Amino acid sequence: MSDGSLIERIMTEKFDYTNTFFHKQPFLDLCSQVSAANYKDLDIIICSDVLEHTFATPIEVLPNLRQMLRPGGLLILTVPTNHMPNTIEWYGGAVCPPVPEKQELGSWVVRWSDRRGNDYIDQHPSFHGGPGDTLEMRMISHSQIAAEGKRCGFEVSNLEFKPDAGYYWSLLVAENYFDRRDARVFMMRRES
Incomplete structure (x- = not known):
């Protein structure tokens, strides 16, 4: 695959x-x-x-x-x-797949929400194949x-x-x- x-x-x-x-x-x-x-x-x-x-x-x-x-x-x-x-x-309990976002200065963050309605920001996401490509x-x-x-x-x-x-x-x-x-x-x- x-x-x-x-x-x-x-x-x-x-x-x-x-x-x-x-x-x-x-x-x-x-x-x-x-x-x-x-x-x-x-x-x-x-x-x-x-x-x-x-x-x-x-x-x-x-x-x-x-x-x-x-x-x-x-x-x-x-x-x-x-x-x-x-x-x-890393994103246990997320209600939908987390989406990486590129910030103004070129860094990446991942915003996500859990089933309880809590919002989170991962400021140090890990990618394989390059930033924003495949989120670990x-x-x-x-x-x-x-x-x-x-x-x-x-x-x-x-x-x-x-x-x-x-x-x-x-x-x-x-x-x-x-x-x-x-x-x-x-x-x-x-x-x-």
């Missing part, structure tokens, strides 16, 4: 492949069961660096991904995770995303990287566990 043109070209040459998008056709909104229901009995879904940006939480999105797969189908999920006990939602909605707990995958009916395993064998993936190690980002690849196979 939302693959770049090079990956799309290669995948189209080798597989019966459909690239989907959030902003144009073919459309897919992972937060919507109705949208996800348009894609059924898939063999493989590649979801790369998406779940940290969805309005709905991974707990809500993973069942939609599962319903799109045939029994035994494979979800290849890449997501930056952190070694911490729980996922942190959460910091995902490595153990929690794996547990949620299992809870909703996936057999979960991690793809381990072996630098000495030529397989690299950047793992950042820091003293503060909030900074210990570990972007892993999860292999989630749909159980029957």
Whole structure:
């Protein structure tokens, strides 16, 4: 989903492949069961660096991904995770997706409201792909995303990287566990 043109070209040459998008056709909104229901009995879904940006939480999105797969189908999920006990939602309880706004001096803020009617301003939002491009909605707990995958009916395993064998993936190690980002690849196979 939302693959770049090079990956799309290669995948189209080798597989019966459909690239989907959030902003144009073919459309897919992972937060919507109705949208996800348009894609059924898939063999493989590649979801790369998406779940940290969805309005709905991974707990809500993973069942939609599962319903799109045939029994035994494979979800290849890449997501930056952190070694911490729980996922942190930056805009938890928001009534609608927060919208980034560019300020006069070039900085960005995010205004949002919660279900109780409280208004907030995030003066230090985090973006991936450049300011205003893709807003980070959460910091995902490595153990929690794996547990949620299992809870909703996936057999979960991690793809381990072996630098000495030529397989690299950047793992950042820091003293503060909030900074210990570990972007892993999860292999989630749909159980029957």
